[in-house]
Amino acid sequence: MEDDPLSLVLFSGTDDRLNAAAVLAAGAAALGRPVHIFLQYWALDAFRAHHVDMPHGFAPEAGPEGATKIAALNAAGAASWADTLRAAKEIGEVDIQACTLSMDLLGLEPEQLDPLVDGVEGVTAFYSTAGSGQILFI
Amino acid sequence: MPAVDTSAPQTGAILLDAKGLKCPMPIVRTAQAMKNLASGQLLEVLATDPGAVADFAAWSRSTGNEIVTSSVEGGVYRFILRLK
Numbered sequence: 001m002e003d004d005p006l007s008l009v010l011f012s013g014t015d016d017r018l019n020a021a022a023v024l025a026a027g028a029a030a031l032g033r034p035v036h037i038f039l040q041y042w043a044l045d046a047f048r049a050h051h052v053d054m055p056h057g058f059a060p061e062a063g064p065e066g067a068t069k070i071a072a073l074n075a076a077g078a079a080s081w082a083d084t085l086r087a088a089k090e091i092g093e094v095d096i097q098a099c100t101l102s103m104d105l106l107g108l109e110p111e112q113l114d115p116l117v118d119g120v121e122g123v124t125a126f127y128s129t130a131g132s133g134q135i136l137f138i
Numbered sequence: 139m140p141a142v143d144t145s146a147p148q149t150g151a152i153l154l155d156a157k158g159l160k161c162p163m164p165i166v167r168t169a170q171a172m173k174n175l176a177s178g179q180l181l182e183v184l185a186t187d188p189g190a191v192a193d194f195a196a197w198s199r200s201t202g203n204e205i206v207t208s209s210v211e212g213g214v215y216r217f218i219l220r221l222k
Contacts, residue, residue, distance in 0.1 A: 023162050026165075027161075027165065030162065030165045030168075030169045030197060031196070031197060031200040073160070079159075079160070084162075087163070087166045087167075088166065090173075091169035
C-alpha cells in the first residue's frame, strides 16, 4: 500500500476544497505513498506566484455559517493548505504539475507559478504517471 | 512549527509537542521529526487531535515504525515511537 501512488486532480480554487486536498496529500505522503497533483482551472489560478497565501473564498455550499466555522478553525491553529502542501513535500514524494490547457486558459507562463508547482504537463503525461493508482477529482 | 525538545529525560526519547495541531499535522510533524532520527531511536509525541490514536496506528502499520507505548491523560495522547 505504501507504494501505491495517489493522484489528485484539483479543479476548484476555494480555500476549503484546496485544504481538503492538501490534507489528503499530506496524509498519503506521511504513509510513504507518492502523491501526484494535477492543477486545472481555478485551482491552478490559486497557485499563481504570491497568491497561495492569499484568501480564495469558500465553496458555495459553505454559506456564511460555514465560512464562520472555517475562520474559527483557522484561528485555532489549523495549517493553511499552502503550508500543509509545503510540509507534505518535506516528508514525502509530492509532485505538483500544472495542466497545459489551463495554463493557456489563464494566460500563464511557468515562471508566474508558485514554487510549490514543479512543472507543466498535459493530460497524457498525467495519466501516464497516475498509472493504475487512485485518482481523486476535487 | 512545534519545537523539538531534545531534553526528555524519562524515556531518552526526543520529544515532539504536537498538542493543538489539527489533522494531519501531528502525523506530518512526526514524519518530519523522524527524518532526523537514526534507526532504533525513540520519539515521544504529545497530541490532542482526537483522531491521533487511529492515525498513529495506521501510520505504524503502513510505515513499519513501531508504537512502543500509547497512553492518554487529561485529553493528551502520548505515543512513544521507535524508528524502524
